[in-house]
Amino acid sequence: MSRPYSPRRTTLTLLAAGSALALAGCSAPEGAPVADGTTSASSGDELVVSVWGGLYEETITTAIADEFTEKTGAKLVFDTGSSTDRVNKVISQGSGSGVDVMINNGELTSTAETAGVLAPLAADAVPALADVADWAVQGDYGVAFGAYAMGIAYVNGAVDTPPTSWADLWSDEYAGKIAVPGAAHGHMPQFATIAAELNGGGMDDLDPGIEALAQLEPATTSMFYTDWAPLAASGEVSVAVEYSMYANLMNSTGDYDVTFVYPEEGAIGSLSVMSMVDGGDAELASAFIELMLEPENQAELSEALFHTPANTAVEVPESVADTVPAQDELGEEVRFFDDAALAELRPGLTQLITTRVVPEW
The missing domain is CATH 3.40.190.10 (Periplasmic binding protein-like II)
Known part of the structure; x- marks a missing residue:
């Protein structure tokens, strides 16, 4: 849930x-x-x-x-x-x-x-x-x-159907209005792994995830919430892959109204x-x-x-x-990945994202 x-x-x-x-x-x-x-x-x-x-x-x-x-x-x-x-x-x-x-x-x-x-x-x-x-x-x-966690943030009032799953990022409703992590983002390996798992692959078989990421239609890529927050204010972004901490920080300024969701598959633990x-x-x-x-x-x-x-x-x-x-809720809502495996995965994955995914965005 x-x-x-x-x-x-x-x-x-x-x-x-x-x-x-x-x-x-x-x-x-x-x-x-x-x-x-x-x-x-x-x-x-x-x-x-x-x-x-x-x-x-x-x-x-x-x-x-x-x-x-x-x-x-x-x-x-x-x-x-x-x-x-x-x-x-x-x-x-x-x-x-x-x-x-x-x-x-x-x-x-x-x-x-x-x-x-x-x-x-x-x-x-x-x-x-x-x-x-x-x-x-x-x-x-x-x-x-x-x-803390990386999950999905959405702008209140800007979506008809709030996201509940990582798979929802591929919804037609959000096409052209999402912000996704940049190729070198600190949690791109986890995000790519989840994309692969949603399509029959995994950390040992990232191709399905690479293909799926290339099919996303982002409005922008981001490293920090300040990369997409102005686009949320202008209506160009309605959904973003983001940290819970930054969602809180955005709301604390009084300039934004976003809701953070722990996807049903588990948010990415950090x-x-x-x-x-x-x-x-x-x-x-x-x-x-x-x-x-x-x-x-x-x-x-x-x-x-x-x-x-x-x-x-x-x-x-x-x-x-x-x-x-x-x-006692952390394990249910947040998923932690093997850090050594992520470190080994990153160099090759960054190259794949840069050459096979980013050109499609």
């Missing part, structure tokens, strides 16, 4: 569209000034956290920065940028990147682990690891602090994974990860980022309870 919701404003003021776009902005050059006037290189009395900018940086700062400094005497410094830029920096430079903790999606965390640039998390240094859900544990090298960079400050990194997993902070992060909390002792805050799956 699909589960629609109309997100509402949370008690934490959300950033406007420009700040949200910074979630995937260009990373600051090593040693360049950051917001508080420090640099992105660690100096021993600070912890450098590689993370998306905008809402993530703002939320983590609000939730734990003061407490982290009070407990450790060090301050948080953020090295921001897109998922790919940041993982490439850590892989190419290792501890020389100045990064102590990387926050990224599961696939790119797996890529960094395979490259040998991550350090294992120590249970004795991060006691809260004992309380996290199974889905949050990424082997020995990562732990998620929350989960994790915000924390890992320690090998050669970084392990003691400060462990203290940071511990704070991110503590119950009070987990609740604040969930409310601001529309995440399902990773700590099983934490309930989804009431203010976002109708927009974020509870722990």
Whole structure:
């Protein structure tokens, strides 16, 4: 059963569209000034956290920065940028990147682990690891602090039949009025796999999915909701493949009215994974990860980022309870894919999408 919701404003003021776009902005050059006037290189009395900018940086700062400094005497410094830029920096430079903790999606965390640039998390240094859900544990090298979803968003009043399934994207009603992920989108491998499964294939047989994607008639492709939101406002887009977090963010601005749907086959699960960079400050990194997993902070992060909390002792805050799956609902509504398999699949798939699908759009 699909589960629609109309997100509402949370008690934490959300950033406007420009700040949200910074979630995937260009990373600051090593040693360049950051917001508080420090640099992105660690100096021993600070912890450098590689993370998306905008809402993530703002939320983590609000939730734990003061407490982290009070407990450790060090301050948080953020090295921001897109998922790919940041993982490439850590892989190419290792501890020389100045990064102590990387926050990224599961696939790119797996890529960094395979490259040998991550350090294992120590249970004795991060006691809260004992309380996290199974889905949050990424082997020995990562732990998620929350989960969110990619599903289908539609503009209220712009569709006669609201979507309930991934298959509905191919409906004649939505032809020429949908926004779909771009070829290099972080969750294109999962989206292409689902398209293949709907047509008799799967991750090991993507051809049916490639053919199906080529038959879509998108109004636009997108990497971030700001790519299609103006088209929704003008009536050119009525349905989009989008993250639950961005649907909430759009509604919070007061400029949009969209509903997010968990497709009946399951929305695509996405994790915000924390890992320690090998050669970084392990003691400060462990203290940071511990704070991110503590119950009070987990609740604040969930409310601001529309995440399902990773700590099983934490309930989804009431203010976002109708927009974020509870722990016991997550497996029913959100589907997680094998990150190592996705990482292996991506290069060839991107080429297929670029050569066989995009020209048809």
